[in-house]
Amino acid sequence: MDEKKISVKVCLGTTCFVMGSANLQELIETVPAKYGDKVDVMGVPCLGLCSIDWEFSKAPYVKVDDEVVKEATVEKVLKAIDEKLAQQEK
């Protein structure tokens, strides 16, 4: 079993912030409270995804390990974390 921590990067770049990651900032507090040290969560500057073509409309982006969560909401991100954890268990 791989003990590697899951990394969650909440994009706090301007595009993501305005399109909704302002409301994802709570993850930075709630995720450690929920998952302890299994998950690392932080706010990061622009992930570079918003400027490709018209992809601003899919912001806010969150990266859970290598997986990109588009139009992220708190629920979507938690679900992605749970899935990653379940995979690790296997």
Place this chain on the structure above:
Amino acid sequence: MAINTPKQTSHLKREILVRLIKSFLSDNFEENTRLIPYDMRPKGHEVPYRCCIYKERAILRDRAVAGLGLSIEKTDDSELLSTLAKKALERKEPEDKPLTVLTTACKGCVPARIYVTDLCQGCVARPCVNTCKFGAISVQNGKSVIDPAKCKNCGMCAQVCPYQAIQKIIVPCENACPVGAIAKGEDGHAKIDFEKCISCGKCVAACPFGAVHEKSQIIDVLKNIKAGKKVIAMVAPAIMGQLPCTPQQLKEAIQELGFADVYEVAQGADVTTKTEAAEFVERLEHGAEFMTTSCCAGYNELVDKHIPEMKPFRSDTKTPMYYTAEIVKKEHPDAVTVFFSPCVAKRREALQNPNVDYVLNYEEVGAWFIALGIQVAECSESKFKTEASAEARNYAVTGGVAKAVQTLLPEEIPAHPVIIDGLNKQSIRDLKKYAKNGMCELGNLIEVMACTGGCLGGNATVNAYKPALKQLTNYVNSSESLKSSEKIEK
């Protein structure tokens, strides 16, 4: 209710704004505007919200109409967005009524009424039948039935049902409006009565379909900048909690949009504080029982339209926007001034003030940054020419205005602040009572904020309330306080 809850509708509104700005900056504004609904819902695209792609496009088209600053109610369905874009470009000044309702999006909710659910047990006691003063309830086939022709929506039956089987179905906009200015008409569409509307923006925030739109002035501002005019931004204090950057970076970022300079409205708030403190002393020395603040545009409109008896108690001091605009126009008579606002109410105030040419809200400013690909956190820092006080910068937080005024009062005339943190039916009743009695038993300085949490809770803010408060408070704490030498002499 939580302040600034996240909403999918904001995402849509902001996306439209970004697309409008991009199309303005492109080489074919009119045609690219016409294409917005098709770009957002191209052939074969999934249909996320409505019955079919055509309806989705029709609604997006209407949202774009509001983004162009036009009234959705007044435009005909047959008018192309390209024609309307041209119209927006040619107008000399913004339209007067600041809100418009997207009736195509509005069909979704049923009119407010009382509804008997399946939980009804057809009990023997039948308190619903007995309490109804209008004889609207009868029992048929062992269940209570409401006769809609007789029901007056009073809700008494819902209160007495022992099974909680009767529910009051609300219309969110009607329910949120503190002055009864928006209602669903016979045709099922919500309509705003502008004789009553105080522009508080609560319906904008409450509608789950995002059907109430502010009429944007973004095209007007873009046009002035493109024409090479000297356009100056006046940013209301709440903005310092809105975006992930320092206030100095924000100033630089706004200049990158094409603004010639940025003034903090907190600068004008310092004038408001001094004037209002002096006024408070004078009023109390002349025997007044209390005074209310006068900086919230929503509250001012409330007094003007619904509580005229409060006028003698409301401070005559002007708002921070007023003083700031006066300063800017004095220093730059040739400037076009744009107020950056957290709420719709300031649009109304600006329309009445010749020194304020346009208003942009924080969502629109955010969309503009997106359209230009500006990362505010990567901007260099640009200093404000005049620094405002900590107290003035704290105006955006509920209680902040009263606190600022208090700082300058002489010891002999202390203020006992009463904070109205958000207008609703109850706080309006309280205010009416104070005005009628000519006194308020709770204190002598009543601060009124139309939005819960103060301007940080405004309908057009971008950041969530808690982090916004934290960020703004850091800025306030790093600013210089008012000096005690500035205190008002008795």
